[in-house]
Amino acid sequence: MLSEPRSGRLAAWGNALLAGLVSPDEAVVAVVGGDAVHRVTGLPGESGPVGLTLALGRLRALGVSGLRVALPAPGHPLGLSGPPEFNARALEAEEAVVCTGAALGLVPEVTEAGPAGDVHVEVVWHCLPVREAPPADVPSxxxxxxxxxxxxxxxxxxxxxxxxxxxxxxxxxxxxxxxxxxxxxxxxxxxxxxxxxxxxxxxxxxxxxxxxxxxxxxxxxxxxxxxxxxxxxxxxxxxxxxxxxxxxxxxxxxxxxxxxxxxx
Structure with a gap:
């Protein structure tokens, strides 16, 4: 809980980018943080994984106007709205990003390699269809x-x-x-x-x-x-x-x- 979820960084800085408050480079640097690289796979119109800068631009072109966070746990689908396939992957990752303006969501898959103290972290965000509905159990x-x-x-x-x-x-x-x-x-x-x-x-x-x-x-x-x-x-x-x-x-x-x- 103390560590900042990757979905939080992606949603927060993605929203700032969509609003024109930061540049693509600023947003990507903030999202990647201490990881080695982030890629996005499954984006409509793309045949394979793409870099985060291209992915955020593609999401904007697809009509995405905002990004929300989901932090589900067993028995608590916090921030999710379905379908079951997306919810299951988000629950396994314990986090996800849900787009507004387009029925898409992003779930991170994290891979670590290397010795202790020199761990190389790569993140692949899987873009999947979501149900357009109010997210579960999110308070004001x-x-x-x-x-x-x-x-x-x-x-x-x-x-x-x-x-x-x-x-x-x-x-x-x-x-x-x-x-x-x-x-x-x-x-x-x-x-x-x-x-x-x-x-x-x-x-x-x-x-x-x-x-x-x-x-x-x-x-x-x-x-x-x-x-x-x-x-x-x-x-x-x-x-x-x-x-x-x-x-x-x-x-x-x-x-x-x-x-x-x-x-x-």
Missing amino acids: LGEAERELAEGLREATRVLTRLDVAGSGPVAEAAIDAYRARAESGGPEVLAPGYPPRAVRVLELAQRVGLMVELAAGTGHGGAVAASEMAARAEALRPVERVARRAQVAAYNAYVEERERERGR
Whole structure:
């Protein structure tokens, strides 16, 4: 949850490109991030995989006016609208991008190679048909912000109740390090054009996600029994769900705002 999903980068910077707020080169550099290369396969009109710059241009030509994010999990098709084939691939990848203006979606397939410390990452986005329907279970920014405030309190409460050894100092140090990294010269949380509230919601969602990781036992140096990790995961599942819903709401805020403006 703490790490930025590739679908989030593609949707955010793709939306900025579609709006003319960034250049194709700026968008592609931001989307690729630390990966080696991104390609798109299955695009209508293309016989094979193409680079991300060409793919974004092709999507615009196909009528795509915006990009939304889906972050599904078992039993929670968050941001999806079908058909079953697309939903299944998105669930396997745990993320996807859904286009507006054209019935298409993109699901990443990530390949890693190389020794530890020098891993070469390639991403192939599979372009597939989607059903044009409202996405599942995506809250408004206001709803997401309210849910997150409660989620942060609940994560802290569960972490304390489970008596995670040293969790207080570890959690505080990790959050301080994350905040310092965000305030330094690191990448933007969202691309140009997003409302400030979306940035605030995404930052808080990432903070809640970090708390979930710590409480689940993935952020500690000490060993945690499998049964204990399972108990923590079960206790924190509702909080993790809230954080994912908020992430999707933040990434989708640009498209939602444009649609409200067109409906006035």
